[in-house]
Each structure stands twice: as structure tokens, then as C-alpha cells.
Amino acid sequence: MLSRVEKINDFVVRLANVNGSGSASANRIFARSIIRMGVPVGSRNIFPSNIQGLPTWYEVRVSGAGHLGRRGGYDMMVAMNPQTWDKDVAGIDAGGYLFYDSTKPMPSSKFREDITVIGMPLTEICNKQYSDPRQRQLFKNIMYVGALDALLGIETDVTEVLIKELYKGKDKLIAPNIEALHIGRDYAEKNLKGAVGLKVKRASAVGDRILIEGNAAAALGCVYGGATVAAWYPITPSTSVAEAFASYCKKLRVGEDGNNYAIVQAEDELAAIGVVIGAGWNGARAFTATSGPGISLMQEFIGLAYFAEIPAVLIDVQRGGPSTGMPTRTQQSDLLSAAFASHGDTRHVLLFPADPKEAFEMSSLALDLADRLQTPIFVMTDLDIGMNEWLVEPLQWDDNKKMDRGKVMTHADLEAGKDFGRYLDVDGDGIPFRTYPGTHPTKGAYFTRGTSRDRYARYTEEGPVYVDNMERLLKKFETAKSLVPGPIRQDAPKTTKYGVIYFGSSTAAMDEAILTLNEKNILLDRLRIRAYPFNDTVIDFIKHHDRVYVVEQNRDAQLKTLLLDTGKVDPQKLISVLHYDGNPVTARFIVNDISLKSGLETSLKESV
Amino acid sequence: MTYITKPKLHHPKLPVNALGFTHRDYEGSVSTLCAGCGHDSISAAIIQACFEIDLPPHRLAKLSGIGCSSKTPTYFLGQSHGFNTVHGRMPSVLTGANLANRDLIYMGVSGDGDSASIGLGQFAHCIRRGVNMVYIVENNGVYGLTKGQFSATADKGSKSKKGVANPDSPMDLVSLALIAGASFVGRSFSGDKRQLVELIKAAIGHQGSAFLDVISPCIAFNNHAGSTKSFDYVREHNEAANALEFLEGRQEITIDHDPGTTVNVTQHDGSVLRLRKLAEDHDPTDRTSVMNFIQRHNARGEIVTGLLYVEPDSEDLHHRLGVTKRPLNSLSDAELCPGSGALQKINEGLR
Numbered sequence A: 001m002l003s004r005v006e007k008i009n010d011f012v013v014r015l016a017n018v019n020g021s022g023s024a025s026a027n028r029i030f031a032r033s034i035i036r037m038g039v040p041v042g043s044r045n046i047f048p049s050n051i052q053g054l055p056t057w058y059e060v061r062v063s064g065a066g067h068l069g070r071r072g073g074y075d076m077m078v079a080m081n082p083q084t085w086d087k088d089v090a091g092i093d094a095g096g097y098l099f100y101d102s103t104k105p106m107p108s109s110k111f112r113e114d115i116t117v118i119g120m121p122l123t124e125i126c127n128k129q130y131s132d133p134r135q136r137q138l139f140k141n142i143m144y145v146g147a148l149d150a151l152l153g154i155e156t157d158v159t160e161v162l163i164k165e166l167y168k169g170k171d172k173l174i175a176p177n178i179e180a181l182h183i184g185r186d187y188a189e190k191n192l193k194g195a196v197g198l199k200v201k202r203a204s205a206v207g208d209r210i211l212i213e214g215n216a217a218a219a220l221g222c223v224y225g226g227a228t229v230a231a232w233y234p235i236t237p238s239t240s241v242a243e244a245f246a247s248y249c250k251k252l253r254v255g256e257d258g259n260n261y262a263i264v265q266a267e268d269e270l271a272a273i274g275v276v277i278g279a280g281w282n283g284a285r286a287f288t289a290t291s292g293p294g295i296s297l298m299q300e301f302i303g304l305a306y307f308a309e310i311p312a313v314l315i316d317v318q319r320g321g322p323s324t325g326m327p328t329r330t331q332q333s334d335l336l337s338a339a340f341a342s343h344g345d346t347r348h349v350l351l352f353p354a355d356p357k358e359a360f361e362m363s364s365l366a367l368d369l370a371d372r373l374q375t376p377i378f379v380m381t382d383l384d385i386g387m388n389e390w391l392v393e394p395l396q397w398d399d400n401k402k403m404d405r406g407k408v409m410t411h412a413d414l415e416a417g418k419d420f421g422r423y424l425d426v427d428g429d430g431i432p433f434r435t436y437p438g439t440h441p442t443k444g445a446y447f448t449r450g451t452s453r454d455r456y457a458r459y460t461e462e463g464p465v466y467v468d469n470m471e472r473l474l475k476k477f478e479t480a481k482s483l484v485p486g487p488i489r490q491d492a493p494k495t496t497k498y499g500v501i502y503f504g505s506s507t508a509a510m511d512e513a514i515l516t517l518n519e520k521n522i523l524l525d526r527l528r529i530r531a532y533p534f535n536d537t538v539i540d541f542i543k544h545h546d547r548v549y550v551v552e553q554n555r556d557a558q559l560k561t562l563l564l565d566t567g568k569v570d571p572q573k574l575i576s577v578l579h580y581d582g583n584p585v586t587a588r589f590i591v592n593d594i595s596l597k598s599g600l601e602t603s604l605k606e607s608v
Numbered sequence B: 001m002t003y004i005t006k007p008k009l010h011h012p013k014l015p016v017n018a019l020g021f022t023h024r025d026y027e028g029s030v031s032t033l034c035a036g037c038g039h040d041s042i043s044a045a046i047i048q049a050c051f052e053i054d055l056p057p058h059r060l061a062k063l064s065g066i067g068c069s070s071k072t073p074t075y076f077l078g079q080s081h082g083f084n085t086v087h088g089r090m091p092s093v094l095t096g097a098n099l100a101n102r103d104l105i106y107m108g109v110s111g112d113g114d115s116a117s118i119g120l121g122q123f124a125h126c127i128r129r130g131v132n133m134v135y136i137v138e139n140n141g142v143y144g145l146t147k148g149q150f151s152a153t154a155d156k157g158s159k160s161k162k163g164v165a166n167p168d169s170p171m172d173l174v175s176l177a178l179i180a181g182a183s184f185v186g187r188s189f190s191g192d193k194r195q196l197v198e199l200i201k202a203a204i205g206h207q208g209s210a211f212l213d214v215i216s217p218c219i220a221f222n223n224h225a226g227s228t229k230s231f232d233y234v235r236e237h238n239e240a241a242n243a244l245e246f247l248e249g250r251q252e253i254t255i256d257h258d259p260g261t262t263v264n265v266t267q268h269d270g271s272v273l274r275l276r277k278l279a280e281d282h283d284p285t286d287r288t289s290v291m292n293f294i295q296r297h298n299a300r301g302e303i304v305t306g307l308l309y310v311e312p313d314s315e316d317l318h319h320r321l322g323v324t325k326r327p328l329n330s331l332s333d334a335e336l337c338p339g340s341g342a343l344q345k346i347n348e349g350l351r
Helices: A023-036 A082-090 A122-129 A133-152 A156-166 A171-191 A214-224 A239-252 A269-281 A292-308 A335-339 A356-373 A383-387 A411-415 A463-483 A504-519 A536-543 A558-566 A587-597 B038-052 B068-075 B090-100 B112-117 B120-128 B173-180 B193-205 B231-237 B287-299 B317-321 B339-348
Strands: A010-018 A041-046 A055-063 A074-079 A092-101 A116-120 A210-213 A229-232 A262-265 A286-290 A312-318 A349-351 A376-382 A389-392 A447-449 A488-490 A498-503 A525-529 A547-552 A574-578 B060-064 B081-084 B105-111 B133-139 B184-189 B209-215 B238-240 B242-247 B262-266 B272-277 B303-310
Touching (some): A010 A023, A010 A082, A010 A133, A023 A055, A023 A133, A023 A156, A023 A389, A041 A389, A055 A082, A074 A082, A082 A092, A092 A133, A116 A133, A116 A171, A122 A133, A122 A171, A133 A156, A210 A214, A210 A356, A214 A286, A214 A383, A229 B090, A239 A262, A239 A286, A239 A383, A262 B090, A269 A292, A269 B090, A286 A292, A286 A356, A292 A312, A292 A335, A292 A376, A312 A356, A312 A383, A335 A349, A356 A383, A356 A389, A376 A504, A383 A504, A498 A536, A498 A558, A536 A558, A547 A558, B038 B193, B060 B068, B060 B090, B068 B081, B068 B105, B068 B133, B090 B105, B090 B120, B090 B133, B090 B317, B105 B112, B112 B133, B120 B173, B120 B209, B133 B193, B173 B184, B173 B209, B173 B303, B193 B242, B242 B303, B287 B303
Parallel strands (some): A010 A074, A074 A092, A092 A116, A229 A286, A312 A376, A498 A547, B060 B081, B105 B133, B133 B209, B184 B209
Antiparallel strands (some): A010 A055, A041 A055, A210 A389, A488 A525, B242 B272, B262 B272
16 A cells, blocks of 8 residues: 655655746745745755756755755655656655646656656646747746645745745736646645645744845855955856845945945956955955866966965855866865965865855955955855755844954054064964055055065075975964864764764755764764864864764865864774765765764665 | 165265155166166166156056066066066956055056967956056067067067077067057057157056057067067167157146147046157057058068057046945945845845
């Protein structure tokens, strides 16, 4: 007998569509309807690098308990793409549901016996209703949203409000969309009642949380952090950072006599980082947004900024590499290329936001750190954070906070006769003073160069002087440890000798996985890393545990490499949990892999 | 050697300009280029020009790329901030610096390898954007620091010191600058200081992308027979389109003594460019005809010099982007951070 998954506010729906078919907005309305019913949702676009015609998926994780990462597997498939049918059907958890367009008869071999199949003749209904081919396509999308409302118990009123909000200003579209929604709902109510055991039940678990993409949040962080110059080159998945910055600036940064910002769409990533470095050298806060290939192109300039000590902020929205790799898939695989960007000996500060809220906070912090440390700062976000809408606590800003412009010698300082040596470590923290060009008619000018120089910025190739400078740069990096966000530690309910380290977008899945691992009696203290260089407590954490799992979304264990490079820890202690197929890591994957490596068998279904 | 600064002592009778600075105040460190290098003459012309227009040295920022030419900013304007960037990428750094503080004067110094080979893209795009700057290419057709390879401006058939003929067509930076939209384009010769000083002064007063291609023979690797960038060759083939006299706004503009052959062009900052026509077929305010003019003379193997094109009412990048009149690097927290109230509203729109 067929067993059905029966769940309330805890399931995964995956929708398979063809990209360019207008499904994206319908799917968003579906996810948002659930959120408006007070039930948290983690929604993710899994999409191709293409404009029209290729497969795209949208995964909706419904979790009253508030798990916003990917769980792994799905309980219901809304199969709207014949190209991917077989794989889509095969991936459904046993006891799950398949919703499909039954206009064309399908052979029984195309289905499975352990799932509930729900057919709805969407094309037929649309063809009857509409004569225009584009309308047939677009309204089919909203029609299945109506059907899903009925099947899952989502209040139609809520969806209607969202349609009205979406098409505000294009009011003509509201009525026909609502009509299509009703057609879908009515059909399902009449013909498919009780077909699905998954239910959305009104709750109050969302609170005042907001829904925002990481790229928009990072851009907003740059606005709040005081960035005035942005230079960028279009590259997926970072493009919308620059676009969002432009759009927020138009609203928030227009002064009486013009724009209090300048944005340059550069001819390539080399020029983009060049503009940022020029602006930083001249005392403006500047950033660029890019992805792995851009970081590769910027290497030489990043070395210059490190060596010549120029503030710069790079928002790296990581994607699948190397080379063109998987432009529309996510990874955490730029850690090493960013941490050691450039030829020669360099080390760079990296920040690891876990969600859009932290992308906001860390982008503004990065601008402070760049000025304070006079060096490039990388905000290492990724496609999962950057291009998906995440449910996060409202963004907050403390109005008492002032920009930290770092050590800048002013006209008055120079007049007072302060000794200015551009590369002179006056405070013992490795950070020298700088002057902005144009500060004083006769004092404080210096020549910035990528060649070696002495403490007073005079060119030299003297070995000891070069070494002195390189050692000071290391000291500065040591200083950075105390300025970057420290790790967040959460201990297991009982004392344990095992730990897990993770960072960035793996956090949401990790938070869920830890509960399951607890249930399986695999107790782990956990440490979320938020920045490189690592705070000393990170190395202590490893030293105080017998075995530490390191969860990351790349093949080569890049975080582990940085950990081993930083601390004198036993490499055998660090066990990698690596997920790098381009899709965001799932809770099930983490549970399975850690269980396996703990010597336990597991039977949770993992699917891509 | 460049860390050696020249002694500040000077003859008490050395002339001073309106700011009370002597010529020496505009100098930099001792040059380490080869004795007789054309680049040193260009540095001298920059010093002379800045002295003559009473430029406060700290109000100018000098930027360069990599190469012999790019080393020269150390040798002039020691009271100015300078930035020796990476090979071929000075234009983007200059663009960023310019965006950060529109009140300074930006001088980019580059070479033909730096701007026509590795940096061709940045050169063209920087000019396209109308960055307000003086962009000088010290053009010798050769890589000096790596000992004599051809650069992209070397003429086809021109011979290297080892006697090898260059098989490739040259990049003409003047033509490229015109196509890219430069609003001030001149060419000069390091051996013609009088012409060069006036061009630099005019370029500094120009608002927009001012480009100067200065043929500057490399005495070590490109000054032999068969080279088209040697002192002798350039002297023989130099065709001046006009003679420029730069008049600052506060100077009295006298009546033309030679009507019909002299044009006065008033720049945005009030300075006047008095151009005495030398070539019949040249109109410096008509971009298309200037391009034709240059191609015609190029085809005859002539090197046209002078102020080739000027658009006196040009608009710069800041204007195009609608940026505030105040330097972006001087804006306060209150002007930059929208505050918690605005954030509250943004949050409300995201539920």
C-alpha cells in the first residue's frame, strides 16, 4: 500500500521549469504566500547560464521550525519541464507527490509507484481560456500556483495580495492574474481535494523578518558604509550588487548639487579594481563586486594594493570554478585565490557572511577595515547568499556609529610638525599613517609605488629594508586578527571531544544538521568562522577537540588549508566534509557525511 | 639613485613665480634615465609649464604605469603626490583618483609600451569616459628597460638597433585618442621644448581628456639610422600644424597681429589658446577633418605636431555622472550614511 508523506509546515517542494518561461515570478509568489502565512521558507533558484530554454528549478523549503538551508531531497515535485522529467520524478522522496500537466497522456512507465501522482490538464485549460500563446504560457504558471494554494492549504487571499503588490503600477495585469489563480485553485478544489498530505498551517514563526537577496544587502552595506566610488564589470553572480548599489544610491545618496557617489562600469575587471585602488589612494571609499574569474584577473592589482597599502573592498560572489566553471552555481572555492591573491608573499583579510544580513553588516565593516588596515578586504559571499532571497532579521544600523577612516595625517598634523613616514610603524601595530593627495603645500607628499621602498617611501632595493617592510606587513596582518569578526561557538548539549567548523552559506544547513546529529548521538561543538585571519580561539578550538569536521563547499578543502597554514595543529584531526557539485550544501549531506565518517550508517535520502 | 633628492639650496636671484616658488620647487629627484634621454626633456617641460602657470604643486597628482617613461614622475614635482601603478593600468587608477577628488589636477605619464601595447584598452576607455586629465605618452617606439624590443607604435619597416625591420603596422595613439573621443589632442617632440611647454599648459587648463603624444627618442635603443623615432628622423619629418601660445585668463588678450592666420580658443577655465596656423588644411575644432588631416600627413611619412584638436566646451566624467561639485573624499558621515530611519523603511518594503 502506498504510504504518503503527511507533514505540516515541514516539507520541500521543488518546481521544475524552463527558463525564460515566466515561471520565476509565479514561483516567488508561491514561496512568499507561505511566508505571509507566518511560516518560514528558504527558497532557492537553481538556474542555468542562459536566457531562454534551459532547465531551471526553484526549491521551496517550508520549515515552521525555521530551517532555511536546503534539507536535501524533496517531498513534492511540480514538474513543468518535460526535458528533465525523468530526473525530476526520480528525485522525489518515497511517499511524496508529483504534480504535473496531464494534458498529454503519459505512459505509466514514466511514473513511480511509491509516490502520489496528481495530474492537472494545465495546457488544456489555458488553451481554452486564452488565445494568445504568451498568455497561455504566463497564466499557466500562475494557474499552478492557484492549484498549489488549494492542495497545500495556502490562503488564496494572501496570494492575491502578493499579485497586487507585484503588479503595482502595471494594474492591468492584476485582474487577469487573479483570474488565472482562481481557475487553478477552483480546478484543484473540485478535482484534487485531499490529494496532498503536505499542509501549510498559519503560524507566527516569521515575525518581523525581511526577505532580501545577499547582493542587494551587500550593496546596501556599501551605501551605509560610506562607499562613494563603485567600479565593476558585469559577471554572474555578482552583477546585481552593482545594480542594487546604483538603485539604492539614486534613492539615498543624491545631494543638493549632484550625486554623492560615482559608479563606473569598467571595460574589464582589471580596470574595475584599478579604479577602486585609485579612489582608495585618494581617500574615497571604494569597492568592486565580482566573482572568481574577476578575482583571477585582478591578481596583479591586488598585490599592488597590498604592497602599496591602499584600501579597497572586493565583494566576491563565489561561483563554481575553475575557469568559466559553473557561472550560475554556487561554491566556496575562491578562499585560497583571494587569501593569497597576487604573486609574491601576500595575505589578505577575508570576511565570511552567512546570510544577507551579514552581507550587509560585513560590507559596511569591510569599508572601515580597509581604511583602518590600508589593504584590500574581501567579502566572501556566494551565489547561494547573493542571488537567493533569504528570510533574515531586519537590517539594523546604529546611528552613533561613525566611519573609521583609519590613520590619516591631516594638514594640521603636518603643520604641527608630526614626523610623516608613509611606511613608518609609529604605533607598533604595523599600520602606518598616510596622507591624502593635496593635503599640504610643502609637507606630506610621497610617491606610491609597487617597488620596494624604505619607511619614508623612498625607493630602495636594500635587502634589510625590504625585509623590514615585509615583516611590518605581517605584523599588520596580525593586528587584523583583533579587528575582524571573531568566530561564533555553540557547544553540544553534553561535553564532547568532537567539533565542527563551518562558514558562510553552509551555516543554514549546518544549523539543521546539528539537531539531527544530536538525535543520532553524534555530539559536536560547533564553531562558525567569520573571518580570515583566524582569531586565536579558532586554533584553540581545534586544539581542544580530538576530531574536528570542516564543512566547506569546494573540492580541495580550502578552509582546512588555511587552518593548517595558520596554526600548528595536527592535520589528522581535521576531517573534511566537502560538497561542491554547484548546488548549495544540504543538511542531509552534512549529516550523512559526518555520520559516515563517524562510523555510523545512515539512510537519509540525498539528492541534487 | 632616485632616492637622492636634489639639495634645496639655490641661487638667491633665481626667479620666483606668483606663488613665490622657484623653478627648483617644481623639480623632483635626480633622474636615473640615460644621459640625453628625450624623457628628461619632457620632465623639464612639465616643470617649466607648472612653474609658468603658478601651479601649487600639491594640487596636482601624477600617475604612471611601468617603463622608463613611467619612472619620470619621480623626477618632477617633488611636492606632489605620485603613484607608480602597474604596467598598462595607470588610466584606471587615475580614473578612480579623479573620481575621489575632482579638485586636483591629474597628470598621467605613460609610454608607448604602457599605453599602446599592454595598456591599449585602458588608454582608450579612459579617454572614452572623458576623465579630466593630462595624459602624456612619451613615445619612443621601443621597450627601453628590457633593452630594445619594438613597441606597438613602432612604424612598419622601421629598423631596430640590431637591424631587424618591424613587420607590424603601428598604433597611432593620436588617431586612436580622436576616435575614442578625446577633447584635446596634441603631438609634440621632446626636442621642441617651446612647443611642448605651451601644449602642457594648455592641456592642464583643459577640462576633459587631454592627450599629448610626445615623440621622445630613446638614445640607447632607438636613435639609429633606419629608426623612425630617432632625433634626426623626427626633426626631418616634423610638420607643425600650428604654433600655440597659451594665455592665462588673467593675461590681457591683445588684438591679433596677423588676422586670418591666428585663432583664439577660450577654454572652460578662461584660459585662451592662441593658435597661429601653419598648415593650410588644418581646422583644430573639427574632429573629422583633423582625422583626415592626420591620415593624409601620416601617409606622406610626416609627423604632424602642435595642438591638433580641441573641443573647448567639453564635459568631463564628473559632469556625465552628475557627481556633486565637492570632492567625494570630503563628504561627511551624514552625507553618506542614510541612517537607521531610512533602513527601517527599506526593511518595511521587504516583508
